[in-house]
Amino acid sequence: MYDGFATALSFNNFAWMIGGSILGTLIGILPGLGNPAAALAILLPLTLRLDPTTGMIMMAGIYHGAKFAGATTAILLNIPTETSSIVLCYDGHELSKKGRGGPAMGMSAISGFIASTVGVLALTFAAPWAAELAVSFGPPEFAMLMLFGLLLVVTLTGKNPVKGLISMALGLLVATVGVDIFTGAERYTFGSIDLSDGVEFLVLTLGLFAVGEVLVNVERRPGKSSFVAPKKFLDYLPTWDDIRQTRLAIAIGSVLGFVIGAIPGGGSTLASFVSYAVVKNTSKHPEAFGTGTMEGVAGPEAANNSEAGGAMIPLLSLGIPGNASTSVMLAALLLYGVQPGPLLFSTHPEIAWPVIASLYLGTIALLVLNLPLIPMWVQILRIPYWLLYPVILVLGIVGAYSVRGSIFDVWMLMAFSALGYTLRKLSVPAAPMLMAFVLGPQAESAVRQSLMLSDNSPMIFLERPIAAGIVVLIVVMVAASIISRRRQRHAVAAAPAAH
Template sequence: MLLDAFYALLDVWVVIAAVVGVIAGIVIGAIPGLGPTMAIALLIPVTFTMSPIPALILLLGVYQGAIFGGSISAILLNVPGTPSSAATALDGHAMARQGKAGEALRIALYASVFGNVFSCLVLMLLAQPLASLALDFGPAQMAALMLFALAIIVLFGGGSILDSALMTLVGITAGIVGLDPIEGLPRFTFGSFAAEDGLQLIPVLIGLFAMSEVLLQAFGGHRQSRPSAEVGSVSGHVGLLAMWRMRVTLLISSLIGTFVGILPGIGSTVPAFVSYGFARSRSRHKETFGQGEPEGVAAPEAANNAVTGGALVPMLSLGIPGDAVTAVILGAFMLQGLTPGPFLFQHHGVEVYAIFEALVLLSIPCVLFGLMMFKGAVHVIKLQPRHLFPAIAILAIFGAFSVNNSLFDVGVMLGAGVIGFLFRRCGFPLPPLLIGLILGPPLEESLRQALLTSGGSVDIFLNSPIALGLLGVTALCALGASLQRLRHRRQGN
């Protein structure tokens, strides 16, 4: 079967589809606002007339490419192209500022490829058993897991715990706007129909990270013209040895990414930050995180790319998509006559395994074209801010509008930009705000769903070993973090 599947890949159209998909994905991912979801949705009509394997490889290539592409703009400009690359910006951009942009990009690329290959191997070997694991996560377990993720990000994300906690709460509060997930009634919309969808993630992300960067540049008064000294050192080399030193971080991050990818509705941003928190808490030199630590680039990149393979597990074996991207890919599979679900592996085994193998092999064009593109992309650093930032502002406005074709979202983006600018000026970290906005609504939804199914009793958390275990680990993490602080303070005195 595996060999038959491999022969199916020996087709010039498959190679063309892979190359075009990966390149298109990287470019689209690098532009703020144009995520993989939109790119794939727009490409589906193109694939109508193609045969199944090249068609799906084209779309999955875009998916893989876009998740990596987001980190290019995150590292070079401090403007994450996709929400999941916001964590990469923390250390990636710090490295770029030190003139190590080339190194940061290469670490991001290799870590991405590692995460990708890891999760695709998991998908290939364990799709069926893992799909039933995903089903064990009902509302109660999901609520406990999300609480755990929030705790990790607040406790180990770096910086002051109080700052992070405050920003997380701001994010959660922002998530309250919109239709109540259980009652279906509007909250804090002030009669506006457009606000019923709530504050959408992409406009808020673009505002918080891209627009606020523009405002910082406009009102900052520093870095009026960039020294061109940085450019000489952009072609940093990263050897296998450097990556080998990060093997544990890469492995843990890929595991986190794959696992979270399998579960519905969390997406790839949260595992990126959780892995970053883990890498930092494990590290012997925590203080370098946020100042340009290579492991701080590798961890989130491995995690957010590992989500791709994980997210395909429930989509393919049960026909249940976990997020917007996989929902769109599900549609593409159906159009090709490969209906995901319990019969997919029986009826279309060769095609499915060909696609799995292709997912692993897509790493080759990813590395080749990634490295080629770096050569051009690093020159972005040479652009003067006065040329660069107006362009980013325009992209931000288009990006926010294009999500729902709605002007309301542009307003949200600009508002988030001003708020992000003020928070950054005051020294508050923005990533916890983003995480609060991402996790707040589903946390509320699962908590209330769990209590509805149990008739209002908290026993539903205590009777589930998964939920109880997660809550226990959360408590241990909080304890560990406070002990660590205490010891640190003693040593300091």
């Protein structure tokens, strides 16, 4: 590991890592290109011109840079350019509305740094154990994990879980549009070739969040931005009290992110989502979530960053990519002529350990580079609404069109914008719909694979220990949620009687 840090800190490698972090951040703020996988894919030809070690180190910088940019747009503009940033819209953007966008971004960077430290240390010392855990996860275990993630949507819906379930059901419905990968049959395409590939995530995201948010705010006719820029640099950063209150949230997110990242297919989206739910349920003030609390930023962002360390385990030890970003990294390794697997650390230690070290160093570089730039990013909030909203609309249309070069996606953007506006008017949260859209297809695929393995017997989910354990966890979670809500109703009903 020491040699890995020495290699990553050499002038040439460190310079390319810094360059990758900056490029990843710049590309990450653009709709249509903002997710880390897209940024890595765009810059892949550039990294292939470098030697394998330097190229992979630069890719680690790009990966972290795009992650930071996704948090920036989610917090400041309520636009999650990557799936793992969806949860940040709940509390991060609410903090921006309260004039605390800068501290929210600072908390995002600081919690990410701490979690990356935990992730790299765990990767270094717990890789063998985590690799065994990853191997033991098959379709049944993954299916129950996805189901667990989908049911956690109830924790994101405040006092009205029915509206959250309606939103989740809409997301699952939209996710089924396209060609069934198992049978080849078309589902809900209505004979349209444009729908045969399904609905694009970016189109749905921009419609529900970006354009939908603009439509609602235009109706309110805001005169000008109410944001008042702090006079001191320290006022842009989280306070010591913020950090003290988020210690448990960061610890929970760091552990959960690494564990879920080590599971092939787990991904940062599920990690941040589960972290938010667990942090909310363990918080002393769960009612504050969704209204703008630092815990709601620190927990998911910690999970998002520690997941990167966990995702390296199946990638480097098993040659299995855990998400879209590590899939691009796997492609890069193969193009370099390097075969990931159990022998990688003995046959190519000059690549494995520097890449692990660069994951940590990339987070430090982003912390040093971006904390001083937070005042510049926050100035976005000072842009007059009459100028900001048209820019968001133009970026949304360009981003929707750029994905497949299809005007049909622009029309779909308009349809989902109308849906996003309607959901807001009805006080139905949009995030559960987006989460279900992301997790639904993975859950469906895993369930169907499991049933194929068991001749359509659902007992396979109870016969395997890990899957059965997750089933028990799901039952306990649902029961606890029902009991908690009944107690809240009884407390509300007893309050008038006490007076």
